[in-house]
Amino acid sequence: MTTDTGTGTTGGPRGGAERGGAVEVRPVAGHIGAEITGVDLAAELDDRVIQEIRAAVLRWKVVFFRGQRLDHDTHVAFARRFGEPVVLRRRGSASPPDVPEVETTADRLELGGRFGMDHEEWLRRRRHTLLRGWHCDHGARVDPPAATILRAETVPPYGGDTTWSNLAAAYAGLSEPVRAFVDGLRAEHRLGVGYQPRPGDDAYVRHLMEHQVATVHPLVRVHHETGERVLFVNGYYVEQIEGVSRAESAAILQMLLEQAVRPEYTVRFRWEPGSVAFWDNRATIHLAPGDNAHLEFPRIMHRVMLRGDVPVGVDGKPSEPITGSEPGRW
Template identity: 80%
Template sequence: MVGKDVRATGVEVRPVAGHIGAEITGVDLTDDLDDAVIAAIRAALLRWKVVFFRGQRLDHAGHVALARRFGRPIAWPRRGSASPPDVPEIETTADRLELSGRYGMERAEWLHRRNDTLLHPWHSDWSNHLDPPAATMLRAETVPPYGGDTTWANLAAAYAGLSAPVRDFVDGLRAEHRLGVGYQPRPGHDAYVEHLLGHQTATAHPLVRVIPETGERVLFVNGFYVEQIIGLSRPESRAVLDMLLEQAVRPEYTVRFRWEPGSVAFWDNRATVHMAPRDAAHLDFPRTMHRVLIAGDVPTGVDGKPSEPLTGGPGGERP
């Protein structure tokens, strides 16, 4: 239900799935939004983990200005980025071209070598950092007429859905989040392995982190960055992580979004994992998206202890 304070702003929040996701209407994101509207959006984000807006007319400057109302946008590195040179906070991804030619590999080979399991593509952004982004704001410019959906999962609901003995077990564990996990090197020279060796970033994060604003515990798992739970053997880590990732992405904890030009998705990067489209690479349609990441803080576990750097530090290398 939408509270009276939300209705008074003209903002309407419509949940779209049982555990995660809500569509927000009554807001033109190009307006100079007052503090009450920003508070209503923030409350919906904390409750539903990802919120969606349709029919928006944001440009790059407006996108960054909107993100700034919720925190500090992160500037992207310039290395071969498709981002506009005058707006460093924007990352642009252009369908199949995004990974083509990267580190000397075409997209198909790149995906094959970095995706070692079916759960691997599920991730939160940059969790190898000591201070992963708090939130992500993604807007669609051009989308295919079909295919290209994004899916999110609610990590708070996933944690709550574990049995009490398993919750007690994972509350005290920490996991290593590391850039390049699961990557299968190419024979001979491999430019991506060189990149990993020169720009490695890894962090020991609590396997269960606490969201400061709500006190919620979330299952801080990430198929893209994690393969080792500290203190467990590699086979034990694999078994536990597979179990937890399967729990995190159970269909009842997920929402799938059909993009349209002008759609905006805004999600809590601390309390969700998401999976980019897996069904559009073979389609001859453009898909151009623009992303802004909002800076976060150092996660804290159930025991009150913060994450610790293993290699690198805050604001380290992106994938």
């Protein structure tokens, strides 16, 4: 998302809905999340409606639409109103071959098989701590996506919810001395952090060594559009805080991750077929569901991500790539 609306705050109206013509933005939690009604995302929306949606995303960090009738092409067309969609170099067989901007989440079921593991083992080796699954999309890159637009095609009758957390609210909730401390820190974000290798030869470890992605990001980034300070941590990519010992780094990161996912900063969304979630990937982390695999119901989702900027810290210093990515190249 590239247009500055000047609407980014962590305050806002006390209850009720925000109205703008036929569009209604109804907050669903105290710090994050709003449901938008009165919009057909498959239609040719005028600029006023686009600006209202953009302002709601910046204000509430994630917004939800229900009962939408998007297909792959209209999904991409809607995303283009807010920025340039990312085209991944590699997708799985479930993604539509003729619409390169769309990635289907069912592709991830294939990942473990590429490295000799079933999906359950694949998840277990990558998510072995309670906070491990929380992430922003492609956070190890030097220019993580600015936003993600995810739509549901098929969902289980129960289970399969997604949860998001507001990292601007989490930063604001820290005490002043801790904010001053973390403002000046930087951390290494790396693909494959915390992965538990298989005994003997591990094909995924070889893959990580051959396709590694790593970046030094500010621990507090200044949001490009709103100017908010954002606690830029997650359990999936962060490897080590620079300038401190590994023991100190682990303790600080544990504290900050627990702060980032405090329940009051989160919202949980119950998907339905035709639901769409649109979130600011710069100011949130999210947690994919872990309660539906044993149910054996299909869950098919499609996402489009928007290109982002290189994060900048409180000191004005941008993130620095270590390996595997450079701005604008995917």
